[in-house]
Amino acid sequence: MKLTTMTQVTIDGVMQGNGGASDEDRRNGFERGGWARGAGDDETRTFITQTYQRAEAFLFGRRTYELFAGSWGSMRAHPIAVALNEAPKYVASTTLTAPRWEDTTVLRGDLAAAISELKAKPGGELQVHGSGTLTRWLLENDLVDEMTLIVIPVILGQGARLFPETGPDLALDPVESRVDSKGVTIQVYRPAGRPHYATA
Numbered sequence: 001m002k003l004t005t006m007t008q009v010t011i012d013g014v015m016q017g018n019g020g021a022s023d024e025d026r027r028n029g030f031e032r033g034g035w036a037r038g039a040g041d042d043e044t045r046t047f048i049t050q051t052y053q054r055a056e057a058f059l060f061g062r063r064t065y066e067l068f069a070g071s072w073g074s075m076r077a078h079p080i081a082v083a084l085n086e087a088p089k090y091v092a093s094t095t096l097t098a099p100r101w102e103d104t105t106v107l108r109g110d111l112a113a114a115i116s117e118l119k120a121k122p123g124g125e126l127q128v129h130g131s132g133t134l135t136r137w138l139l140e141n142d143l144v145d146e147m148t149l150i151v152i153p154v155i156l157g158q159g160a161r162l163f164p165e166t167g168p169d170l171a172l173d174p175v176e177s178r179v180d181s182k183g184v185t186i187q188v189y190r191p192a193g194r195p196h197y198a199t200a
Contacts, residue, residue, distance in 0.1 A: 001056050001119050001126040005135050006048070006148040007162055008036045014159035015132050018152075019067070031158075039152045040184040047186060051148070052083040056123035059115070061134035062093035068129075069101040090118065090126075092134050112141050119143070132162055139191065140168050146175065146190050153183040171195040 008018045018036035040048075060068065068084065075081035089104045092115075096106050107114045115138070118126055128135055138144045149162075172189035179185045 001121055001123045002145045003059070003115070003119055003126045003128070003138065003143055004146040004148065005128040005131075005138065005144055006051055006150065007130065007132070007135060008150045008152060009162050010035060010152055010154050010156050010159075012155045012157065013161040013163055014156045015130070015162045016159035018130075035154050035156060036150075036152050039154075039182060040150070041180045041182050044150070044180045044182075044184050044186065048150070049079050051127070052080045052129075055083060055087055055125050055127040057088040057090060057118070057126050058084060059090045059092065059118070059126055059128045059131075059134070061131035062091060062096050064130040064134075065089070065091045065093070065096070065099075065101070065104075069099075069104075073101045111137075112143065115143055119145075132160060135162065136164065136167070139170060142191070144191055146188060147172070149185075149187045149189070151185045151187065169195050 007015055009015050014035075019034065072078075072081045072084045076085070085102070087103070089099075089101060090107055091099060091104060092107050092111055094108060099106060115126075128138065135144075135147075139147075171192040171194060173192040174187070175190055176188040177185065
């Protein structure tokens with residue numbers, strides 16, 4: 001399977017609390033949640049839905065897993081809910097002991113080996129949605145095959161960012177780029193090793 005990630009971020013790189021409720025994620029005094037609600041036009045919403053629908057399986061960090069299980073897990077009619085409920089789900093967690101969402105496997109121990117084993121299986125995409133800590137770790141460990149950023153035209157000035165202030169560097173090859181009628185951009189990249197830096 002190809003491991004792909006999809007993340008909604010602001011212009012200043014914040015990914016925290018993007019969902020429907022302003023109090024979805026109040027960690028570290030964050031007060032500006034719900035910034036992605038209503039963003040994007042019908043074409044962008046269709047792109048997001050179709051991405052979920054082509055998943056062979058889903059991989060989550062614990063926090064995003066619990067958030068999704070509590071919302072999408074109880075829905076049945078929405079096409080994203082159908083995709084999530086019908087596909088196998090994997091959670092990278094050392095603390096989750098009793099997953100409540102059907103068809104869930106908790107990955108413990110050697111996470112890199114477990115994910116590499118999943119990637120070696122035949123099939124389509126092993127998708128990661130949200131799960132910022134996990135996405136950063138996957139990038140650092142060269143496990144991401146393709147990364148989609150949905151950039152919402154807003155600057156928050158606070159909140160957890162997808163990419164830390166200091167960390168590994170990474171070159172990206174563009175696969176696709178588009179902007180919708182509301183100014184939301186969709187950027188699809190493939191990791192391409194380390195960047196080349198200009199010399200004097």
